[in-house]
Amino acid sequence: MAVFAGKILRDSDFKRDVVEKVVQRCLLVFGKEVSESFVSCIQCGMCTGSCPSGGRTILNTRQIVLSLNLETVYRYFDRSELWYCTTCYTCQERCPRKVRITDLMRAVRNIAVENGYMSKEHRAVIRYLYETGHSVPIREDVKELRAKLGLPEVPPTTHQYGKALEEVRKLMEELNYAQYGEEG
Ligand code: SF4
Ligand code: SF4
Known part of the structure:
Protein backbone atom coordinates (compact mmCIF):
# COMPACT_ATOMS: atom_id res chain seq x y z
CA MET A 1 0.00 0.00 0.00
CA ALA A 2 1.13 3.57 -0.65
CA VAL A 3 -0.17 7.06 0.04
CA PHE A 4 -0.10 9.27 -3.03
CA ALA A 5 -1.74 12.66 -3.52
CA GLY A 6 -3.57 12.10 -0.24
CA LYS A 7 -5.04 8.74 -1.30
CA ILE A 8 -4.22 5.26 -0.05
CA LEU A 9 -3.57 3.07 -3.08
CA ARG A 10 -2.60 -0.52 -3.81
CA ASP A 11 1.00 -0.64 -5.08
CA SER A 12 -0.05 -1.43 -8.65
CA ASP A 13 -2.60 1.41 -8.65
CA PHE A 14 -0.04 3.75 -7.14
CA LYS A 15 2.50 2.99 -9.89
CA ARG A 16 -0.09 3.56 -12.61
CA ASP A 17 -1.34 6.71 -10.91
CA VAL A 18 2.13 8.28 -10.96
CA VAL A 19 2.57 7.61 -14.69
CA GLU A 20 -0.94 8.88 -15.35
CA LYS A 21 -0.12 12.09 -13.52
CA VAL A 22 3.02 12.54 -15.64
CA VAL A 23 0.98 11.95 -18.80
CA GLN A 24 -1.70 14.40 -17.70
CA ARG A 25 0.88 17.04 -16.84
CA CYS A 26 2.51 16.66 -20.26
CA LEU A 27 -0.88 16.84 -21.90
CA LEU A 28 -1.64 20.07 -20.10
CA VAL A 29 1.70 21.76 -20.75
CA PHE A 30 3.08 20.27 -23.98
CA GLY A 31 0.24 18.43 -25.75
CA LYS A 32 -0.66 14.87 -26.70
CA GLU A 33 2.39 14.14 -28.86
CA VAL A 34 4.61 14.62 -25.82
CA SER A 35 2.45 12.95 -23.23
CA GLU A 36 2.43 9.51 -24.82
CA SER A 37 5.72 9.61 -26.70
CA PHE A 38 7.57 7.38 -24.22
CA VAL A 39 5.70 4.30 -25.46
CA SER A 40 7.68 4.58 -28.73
CA CYS A 41 11.04 4.08 -27.00
CA ILE A 42 13.06 1.19 -28.42
CA GLN A 43 15.75 1.38 -25.72
CA CYS A 44 18.48 2.17 -28.25
CA GLY A 45 20.48 4.21 -25.72
CA MET A 46 21.07 7.23 -27.96
CA CYS A 47 19.74 9.50 -25.21
CA THR A 48 22.11 8.16 -22.57
CA GLY A 49 25.07 8.24 -24.96
CA SER A 50 24.32 11.86 -25.92
CA CYS A 51 23.68 13.20 -22.45
CA PRO A 52 26.41 15.63 -21.33
CA SER A 53 25.31 15.28 -17.73
CA GLY A 54 25.17 11.47 -17.86
CA GLY A 55 28.86 11.43 -18.89
CA ARG A 56 29.74 12.90 -15.51
CA THR A 57 26.98 11.68 -13.19
CA ILE A 58 24.89 8.57 -12.60
CA LEU A 59 22.03 9.96 -14.72
CA ASN A 60 20.91 7.26 -17.14
CA THR A 61 18.27 8.81 -19.39
CA ARG A 62 17.33 5.58 -21.15
CA GLN A 63 16.46 3.97 -17.82
CA ILE A 64 14.23 6.86 -16.80
CA VAL A 65 12.28 6.48 -20.06
CA LEU A 66 12.11 2.74 -19.44
CA SER A 67 10.74 3.36 -15.95
CA LEU A 68 7.82 5.27 -17.44
CA ASN A 69 6.94 2.22 -19.50
CA LEU A 70 7.41 -0.11 -16.53
CA GLU A 71 5.44 2.21 -14.24
CA THR A 72 8.36 2.40 -11.82
CA VAL A 73 9.20 6.06 -12.39
CA TYR A 74 8.13 6.93 -8.81
CA ARG A 75 11.40 5.32 -7.69
CA TYR A 76 13.25 8.33 -9.11
CA PHE A 77 11.42 10.84 -6.93
CA ASP A 78 14.00 10.70 -4.16
CA ARG A 79 17.00 9.82 -6.30
CA SER A 80 19.61 12.39 -7.24
CA GLU A 81 19.79 11.50 -10.93
CA LEU A 82 16.36 12.94 -11.66
CA TRP A 83 17.83 16.33 -10.75
CA TYR A 84 21.09 15.95 -12.69
CA CYS A 85 19.36 16.63 -16.01
CA THR A 86 20.23 20.16 -17.15
CA THR A 87 17.28 20.22 -19.60
CA CYS A 88 19.68 20.82 -22.48
CA TYR A 89 17.36 18.94 -24.90
CA THR A 90 20.22 17.07 -26.63
CA CYS A 91 18.58 13.69 -26.01
CA GLN A 92 15.23 14.90 -27.25
CA GLU A 93 16.75 16.25 -30.47
CA ARG A 94 18.63 13.03 -31.15
CA CYS A 95 16.06 10.40 -30.23
CA PRO A 96 15.31 8.34 -33.37
CA ARG A 97 11.79 7.62 -32.08
CA LYS A 98 10.95 11.23 -31.30
CA VAL A 99 10.41 10.52 -27.63
CA ARG A 100 10.03 13.94 -25.97
CA ILE A 101 12.47 12.98 -23.27
CA THR A 102 13.31 16.34 -21.74
CA ASP A 103 9.69 17.44 -21.58
CA LEU A 104 8.81 14.14 -19.92
CA MET A 105 11.68 14.56 -17.47
CA ARG A 106 10.34 17.99 -16.53
CA ALA A 107 6.87 16.54 -15.97
CA VAL A 108 8.30 13.76 -13.78
CA ARG A 109 10.05 16.41 -11.70
CA ASN A 110 6.82 18.38 -11.43
CA ILE A 111 5.02 15.40 -9.99
CA ALA A 112 7.95 14.61 -7.68
CA VAL A 113 7.87 18.18 -6.34
CA GLU A 114 4.13 17.99 -5.76
CA ASN A 115 4.82 15.00 -3.56
CA GLY A 116 7.47 16.77 -1.54
CA TYR A 117 10.64 15.75 -3.36
CA MET A 118 13.18 18.25 -4.69
CA SER A 119 16.96 18.22 -4.60
S1 SF4 B 1 17.03 7.71 -27.67
FE1 SF4 B 1 14.80 7.58 -27.71
S2 SF4 B 1 14.36 5.50 -28.42
FE2 SF4 B 1 16.51 5.53 -27.80
S3 SF4 B 1 16.48 4.85 -25.63
FE3 SF4 B 1 16.39 7.08 -25.60
S4 SF4 B 1 14.20 7.55 -25.54
FE4 SF4 B 1 14.39 5.42 -26.19
S1 SF4 C 1 18.03 17.07 -21.54
FE1 SF4 C 1 18.77 16.14 -19.62
S2 SF4 C 1 18.73 13.94 -19.98
FE2 SF4 C 1 18.61 14.95 -22.00
S3 SF4 C 1 20.73 15.10 -22.74
FE3 SF4 C 1 20.29 17.01 -21.66
S4 SF4 C 1 20.94 16.68 -19.54
FE4 SF4 C 1 20.79 14.66 -20.51
Missing part, protein backbone atom coordinates in the same frame (compact mmCIF):
# COMPACT_ATOMS: atom_id res chain seq x y z
CA LYS A 120 18.56 20.57 -2.11
CA GLU A 121 20.53 22.17 -4.96
CA HIS A 122 17.32 23.08 -6.79
CA ARG A 123 15.89 24.48 -3.57
CA ALA A 124 19.03 26.60 -3.21
CA VAL A 125 18.58 27.99 -6.74
CA ILE A 126 15.00 29.01 -5.86
CA ARG A 127 16.28 30.64 -2.69
CA TYR A 128 18.91 32.63 -4.63
CA LEU A 129 16.26 33.69 -7.11
CA TYR A 130 14.02 34.92 -4.31
CA GLU A 131 16.78 36.68 -2.45
CA THR A 132 18.58 38.31 -5.38
CA GLY A 133 16.48 37.88 -8.54
CA HIS A 134 19.27 35.71 -9.99
CA SER A 135 19.63 31.95 -9.95
CA VAL A 136 23.40 32.60 -9.86
CA PRO A 137 23.94 35.77 -7.80
CA ILE A 138 26.95 37.94 -8.43
CA ARG A 139 30.07 37.12 -6.37
CA GLU A 140 32.34 39.56 -4.56
CA ASP A 141 35.31 38.81 -6.84
CA VAL A 142 33.16 39.53 -9.91
CA LYS A 143 32.09 42.83 -8.38
CA GLU A 144 35.75 43.76 -7.85
CA LEU A 145 36.61 42.78 -11.40
CA ARG A 146 33.76 44.90 -12.77
CA ALA A 147 34.96 47.88 -10.73
CA LYS A 148 38.51 47.44 -12.05
CA LEU A 149 37.12 47.50 -15.60
CA GLY A 150 35.32 50.75 -14.86
CA LEU A 151 31.88 49.17 -14.78
CA PRO A 152 29.27 49.65 -12.06
CA GLU A 153 29.90 47.10 -9.31
CA VAL A 154 26.67 45.26 -10.15
CA PRO A 155 24.88 44.96 -13.52
CA PRO A 156 21.62 46.81 -14.28
CA THR A 157 19.39 43.94 -13.18
CA THR A 158 17.57 43.17 -9.95
CA HIS A 159 20.97 43.72 -8.32
CA GLN A 160 20.54 47.42 -9.07
CA TYR A 161 16.78 47.78 -9.13
CA GLY A 162 15.06 46.88 -5.88
CA LYS A 163 11.62 47.40 -7.39
CA ALA A 164 12.28 44.75 -10.04
CA LEU A 165 13.35 42.37 -7.28
CA GLU A 166 10.10 43.03 -5.44
CA GLU A 167 8.21 42.09 -8.62
CA VAL A 168 10.19 38.84 -8.97
CA ARG A 169 9.35 37.96 -5.37
CA LYS A 170 5.67 38.79 -5.81
CA LEU A 171 5.49 36.58 -8.90
CA MET A 172 7.21 33.72 -7.07
CA GLU A 173 4.87 34.06 -4.12
CA GLU A 174 1.72 34.22 -6.26
CA LEU A 175 2.80 31.07 -8.11
CA ASN A 176 3.56 29.32 -4.81
CA TYR A 177 7.08 28.89 -6.11
CA ALA A 178 8.89 30.73 -3.33
CA GLN A 179 7.93 28.05 -0.78
CA TYR A 180 10.20 25.52 -2.52
CA GLY A 181 13.24 27.59 -1.57
CA GLU A 182 12.75 26.53 2.02
CA GLU A 183 14.74 23.62 3.39
CA GLY A 184 13.02 20.33 2.55
